[in-house]
Amino acid sequence: xxxxxxxxxxxDRPSRGQAVIHPSPSQWLDVxxxxxxxxxxxxxDFTAVDYLTYGADRSLPEGVQPERFEVVASLMxxxxxxxxxxxxxxxxxxxxLPTLFDLWPGSESLEREVYDMxxxxxxxxxxxxxxxxxxxxxxxxxxxxxxxxxIPVQFKAASNVR
Amino acid sequence: MSTTxxxxxxxxxxxxxxxxxxxxMSEAEAAAIGGDPDDPGDDELVLLNMGPSHPSTHGVLxxxxxxxGETVLRSKPVIGYxxxxxxxxxxxxxxxxxxxxxxxxxxASPLFNELAFSLATERLLGIEVPARATxxxxxxxxxxxxxxxxxxxxxxxxxxxAVSMMIYGWREREEVLRFFEKVTGLRMNHNYIRPGGxxxxxxxxxxxxxxxxxxxxxxxxxxxxxxLTGQPIWRERLQGVGIISAAEAVALGATxxxxxxxxxxxxxxxxxxxxxxDQVDFDVIVGxxxxxxxxxxxRLNEIRESLRIVAQIIDAVPSGxxxxxxxxxxxxxxxxIDESMEALIHHFKIFTEGFKVPAGEAYAAVESPxxxxxxxxxxxxxxxxxxxxxxxxxxxNLQTLPHLMQDGLIADGVAIISSVDPIMGExxx
Amino acid sequence: xxxxxxVADLREHGLKAIQHNFMTAKLESLVNWSRARSCWPATFxxxxxxxxxxxxxxxxxxxxxxxxxxxxxxxxxADLMIVAGRVSQKMAPVLRQIYDQMMxxxxxxxxxxxxxxxxxxxxxAIVQGVDQVVPVDxxxxxxxxxxxxxxxxxxxxxxxxxxxxxxxxxxxxxxxGAGIAVQQIDGQTATATIRRGHG
Numbered sequence: 010x011x012x013x014x015x016x017x018x019x020x021d022r023p024s025r026g027q028a029v030i031h032p033s034p035s036q037w038l039d040v041x042x043x044x045x046x047x048x049x050x051x052x053x054d055f056t057a058v059d060y061l062t063y064g065a066d067r068s069l070p071e072g073v074q075p076e077r078f079e080v081v082a083s084l085m086x087x088x089x090x091x092x093x094x095x096x097x098x099x100x101x102x103x104x105x106l107p108t109l110f111d112l113w114p115g116s117e118s119l120e121r122e123v124y125d126m127x128x129x130x131x132x133x134x135x136x137x138x139x140x141x142x143x144x145x146x147x148x149x150x151x152x153x154x155x156x157x158x159x160i161p162v163q164f165k166a167a168s169n170v171r
Numbered sequence: 172m173s174t175t176x177x178x179x180x181x182x183x184x185x186x187x188x189x190x191x192x193x194x195x196m197s198e199a200e201a202a203a204i205g206g207d208p209d210d211p212g213d214d215e216l217v218l219l220n221m222g223p224s225h226p227s228t229h230g231v232l233x234x235x236x237x238x239x240g241e242t243v244l245r246s247k248p249v250i251g252y253x254x255x256x257x258x259x260x261x262x263x264x265x266x267x268x269x270x271x272x273x274x275x276x277x278x279a280s281p282l283f284n285e286l287a288f289s290l291a292t293e294r295l296l297g298i299e300v301p302a303r304a305t306x307x308x309x310x311x312x313x314x315x316x317x318x319x320x321x322x323x324x325x326x327x328x329x330x331x332x333a334v335s336m337m338i339y340g341w342r343e344r345e346e347v348l349r350f351f352e353k354v355t356g357l358r359m360n361h362n363y364i365r366p367g368g369x370x371x372x373x374x375x376x377x378x379x380x381x382x383x384x385x386x387x388x389x390x391x392x393x394x395x396x397x398x399l400t401g402q403p404i405w406r407e408r409l410q411g412v413g414i415i416s417a418a419e420a421v422a423l424g425a426t427x428x429x430x431x432x433x434x435x436x437x438x439x440x441x442x443x444x445x446x447x448x449d450q451v452d453f454d455v456i457v458g459x460x461x462x463x464x465x466x467x468x469x470r471l472n473e474i475r476e477s478l479r480i481v482a483q484i485i486d487a488v489p490s491g492x493x494x495x496x497x498x499x500x501x502x503x504x505x506x507x508i509d510e511s512m513e514a515l516i517h518h519f520k521i522f523t524e525g526f527k528v529p530a531g532e533a534y535a536a537v538e539s540p541x542x543x544x545x546x547x548x549x550x551x552x553x554x555x556x557x558x559x560x561x562x563x564x565x566x567x568n569l570q571t572l573p574h575l576m577q578d579g580l581i582a583d584g585v586a587i588i589s590s591v592d593p594i595m596g597e598x599x600x
Numbered sequence: 601x602x603x604x605x606x607v608a609d610l611r612e613h614g615l616k617a618i619q620h621n622f623m624t625a626k627l628e629s630l631v632n633w634s635r636a637r638s639c640w641p642a643t644f645x646x647x648x649x650x651x652x653x654x655x656x657x658x659x660x661x662x663x664x665x666x667x668x669x670x671x672x673x674x675x676x677x678a679d680l681m682i683v684a685g686r687v688s689q690k691m692a693p694v695l696r697q698i699y700d701q702m703m704x705x706x707x708x709x710x711x712x713x714x715x716x717x718x719x720x721x722x723x724x725a726i727v728q729g730v731d732q733v734v735p736v737d738x739x740x741x742x743x744x745x746x747x748x749x750x751x752x753x754x755x756x757x758x759x760x761x762x763x764x765x766x767x768x769x770x771x772x773x774x775x776x777g778a779g780i781a782v783q784q785i786d787g788q789t790a791t792a793t794i795r796r797g798h799g
Contacts, residue, residue, distance in 0.1 A: 027534060049423050054534070058549050062187050065530035067552040081547065083534060083562070084500040087421065087435070090442050094534065114242025117193070126258075136195035141251035141599055142725075143690045144198055150259055150724055157259050158724025223691065224698055226673040228641050230650060252691045253647055256725030271720065275743075278648035324649070326656075341658030348655075352787070358746055360648060463784060596647045599688070 015041045029094045031073045035095050038107045044084060045112045049093055053124075054083035055120060057099075057127045067069035070099075077101035078129060080126040082109065099129055105113040108134040126151035186437035192577040194237050194245035201235055216244070219581075222348040223252045227330045227585045234572075234584075241580050246573045250566075253599040260269030262459035265525025266292050269556065270362045273546070276561060277597035280319040280357060281313050283539040285364035287561075290492025290535035291447065291546040292366040295528045298500060301449075303491040304368035309446045310381070310484045311354070311363065312537075317388065318347040319540040320470045321475075323592050325396060327467060330589040331408050336399060343388050352381055363574045367501050368494025378485055385478050392474060400468065412588035413575035414459060423574065429591065433461035439538035451483045463590040472593075473540075500526050525554030541565050541592060549574040561600060565593040616654065627736040628764065634706060635679070636761040643671045644698065646685030649712040649737075649744040653684045654723030672733070675701040680757070681734070682750075686714035687727040687785030699734045708737045708777060711752050713743050739765060746786035753782050 014033035032040035058079045060067065067075055076098035084093045107169060109116040120131045121140040128149035131137055137149040139146060148155050176521070194407040202219055222233035231252035237245040261272050274290045286308060293300060302309075321344040328336025348358045353374055355361040363370050374380075399405045419432040430437055438449040438455040456472045458465025466557050502521045503514040530552040536545035542564030551559040568591055574585045625633075645653055657663045657671060671684045672678040687695055699708070710730050712762035713719035716739045718728035729735060738758075740753035760766035760778060769778035 031439060052424055053426075053536075053543060054545055054547065054560075056560040056562075058558045058560075063551050063557060064553075068531070069346050081532075081560075083545070083547075087442075087685045092534075106395055110560070115567060115570060118566065119424075122566075134192075136193070139251075141254040141690075143251070146689075150256060152451060156724070157263060157722075159263075160728055171231070223694055226671075230647070252688060252694065253686065253688060254688045254725045255647075255721050256723040257721070259725075260721055260723050274650055275720075278651055338659045341655060342660060343656070345660040358744075358786075359651065360743060361749065506734060522791055550759055 013047070014040045016040045017073055019031075027092060027094060029096060031070055031096050031098075032071075034097055034099060036107060038109075041082075041112055044093060044095070048082040048086045048088050049091075050087055050108065050142055051085040052115050052119070053085045053092070054081075055109070055116055055123065056081050057123045057129055058067060059127060059151065059153045071125065074098060078104055078127060080106060080123065080129065104129040105132055105134050106130075110134055125149070130154065173553050176331065186281075192245055192573040194235055194247040196235065196247065198249070202343050203270065209306070222327060223249075229326065229380070229593055232569075232588065232593060232595055232598070234588075236576075236581065236584070238285060238581060239584070243576045243579055243581055243584060246576050246584075248569050250573050250595070251320050252570065253520055253595045255596070258559050258561065260566045261556060263555065265554045266366055266420070266528055266556065267521065267525050270365050270560065273559075273561065274360050274362050275379075275540065275596065276563065276600055277324050277541065277544070277565065277594045279594050280315050280540050281360050282308075282315040282364055283537055283544055284561075284596055285362065286312055287535055287537045287539075287546040288543050288548075288559075289364050290537065291533050291548045292528065294533040294535055294539040295531060295548060295550050296366065296500065297493055297529070298367065298497050300368055300495055301492040302489050304493050304495070306488040307369050307373060307482055307493060309451075310481060310488065311351075311369075312374075312446075313480045313484070314350065314381075314384070316477045316540050317474050317481075318344045318351075320474045321347070321388075323470050324474075327589045327592075328399065330585050331405070333399060333405065336395070339391070339395070339398070343391055346384060348379075348388055350384060353380065365494070366373070367497065372493040372496075374525070381481060381485055385482055389475070389478055390594075392471065395471060399575060400471070404462060407592075408583075408586055409467060409588060410462060411460070412463045412579060413590060414460060414462045415571055415575055419574060420461070420571065423570045425571050426438075426564055427540070427568065428466045428473070429568055429571060430457035430542070431456060432465040432469055433458055433476045437538060443536070445535075447487075451480050453477075460599075463586050466592075472538075527552060527554050536562070539564055542568055559596055561597075563597040563600060565591075565595075566593070566600075567595040569593050579597045628686055632762050632764055636758045638667050639680050639707070639758065639761075640672050640678050641668060641680045641682050642675050642698065642702065643673050644681055644683060644685070644695070645757070646687065646691065647714065647738060649684035649715070652744045652747060653682055653711065653750060661747040661750070663754075666751075666758070668754065675699075677702060678702055679705065680707045680709065682709045682711050683715040683734075683736075684711040684729045684744075686712075686719065687733065688725050689732050692733050694729050695701065696733050703713050704722060707766075708734050708739045709738045709740060709750075709757060711740045711750060711753070712745055712780050713741060716741065719743060731775055731777060731779075733778060734772075734774050735770070736779040737770075737780060739779070739781040740784075741781070742784045742786060745784060747786045748786050749782070752785050758781050 016030040061077055078099040080097050082095045123129050124137055125139045125141050218236040219236040219238050223226040223231040233249040235247045241358045259474050263270055270285045273284040276284050286570055305475040321340045325337045325340025352358050355363040415433050417435040420430045420433045436457045441455050456469045502518045507514040508518055528550045530550050532549045534547045536543050544560035544564055548556050551557040576584050663669050710716045715730045718726050738753045738757050740749050742749050766778045773779050
């Protein structure tokens, strides 16, 4: 099914029976446009994963070079009741991708969230700014090298507890 | 407005005359404009801040509104005031503990969060859930849809000044919560649906309780009809307000009552059946105009449909296990712990270390009261997820807000925010 | 009888001249009484706890019985801030601003474990205890505290205001809040669904 978009197709094992394609960053926009033209009319979900400390085999299809970041887009074709997932490898030294805003305007907030949480920039995005964190927040919280910010719990009134 | 208007190709950031419904302006820029002295010869556009602590923004939603007189030209939802770092915390909790984390997201319908998380985990594990557990999940989720929509009825009424509706909505919701408390031990944030099944079996007399609930709530819905649906003031406030077309809703990623209100019959329960929704009979409620009134009517009638499903579930629930008997996922029964050391160790290990989940990625989606609620999990083969991402329907639906509000009155803005029904815990996560 | 006649009567006969019942009290007690009996909360719902706070105000638990049904949207008209839910780093300055806008005397209830200590969200996004931002008078535990617990917290607050204890505790504490912790007392009512005819 997914071969027709000219991108490597994911194996069945890692995706649990769900259709996955793996375009390269340079193919990203072209493949997305082909997918859009093929009837996938809604961008359901858009997120990223930081594979910095991933220990297991990522089971990427042959020819796909693993990178630190992976952007994952889930698409829906209402007409055919089909889902398709696109996974693209984004290198750590140049975390940029073209925006999908022109194909699916609904990507606006989702791409802003990925920018906010992972620091992946989307070229051509109309308003690439932080969305969940304060505008002056340092760092990108969902990166694996960003500390969770857990602070040790102090039991302030511990001496009174019996 | 066609879908192409939503996406002005190559739009420069912050031109004040950008032909869009979205006000793409940073807080700093807005503050700079706000600092300018008023000029009477100005074009009389006003930038107004609404929220994040405002009685009708449903929690901590904040809006930047560009007004001409009382007409909203462009607007921007400013969110993140309830950002909880749940996706980061989810990377530190085992799959068994994960439910406690996600259930606090959409706090009006906590069971759906747990369900989506459990389904994604089970997809990674590749395990089957016993039939009784699946039916129990359906029962609880449909009742949760009822309580969530009742909450919407109450707040929607309150936002529009129908304060008595506020009291009625809470009154009925309280009855559903009593049943939840009886089954799960908590009124909300249950952590009841867990990977492998549910936490506990239904109480012995649950059929009587659920029948009472149906008998109690159904006639009350007719009272709402009398109170609101046909009432001229109510219709005047809602009809023709906040219109969106199906094409716009799809383009902006909207799901749930917003999409159905625009005339698109799309409900994951019917179109991508999960659990046993293909074995029950129900209608997908669809609107025609895509206005606030349609969204209100859809939710009201979805309560009826949910009660219809619940009535069928009462007869359908078989006897059997309420959680999978897969030893890997399910701790041994309490009685075994007293007699077997191995069982005790196993029990201890499941609750401290958790169970290992095969490496890979999976996405599972359910139809929550607000739309498609999806959970995307990445596992590296350990007992803690490598990445937990939640596709929150409120977050995506909120993108429609500027388009719904454009060229409307600011007073209608309150009706529109209410009809989108965003739960901020889910928006910000 | 005009006022001047009453005054003349008083001069002549003393207190016996007064024809109505009357009570005497210390001014301080009267002030405390009035403060405790019309404690208007500000609407400051944040997360899950806000839903339970609204449930407390709704028909079933009916906060109106204690003169508290008017949740004021304007902090200027509110005496009590119920911090209901987790406070994010982004929300903390807003919270403080709203607190500063409230008129003295003002009270703060920290509702739920997230507001009290960060709860289960011990991470970068959540303020680990709202007492870092505003002085807290009463902590209500629970996740979320049910309406019973919230009402217990409110009664405790009323009582402490009435007895004057609250201000004494405030004076003695470093944080500026009374810092009273109440117990969680949820599940007091029967969990069975109400049978028809009762509701």
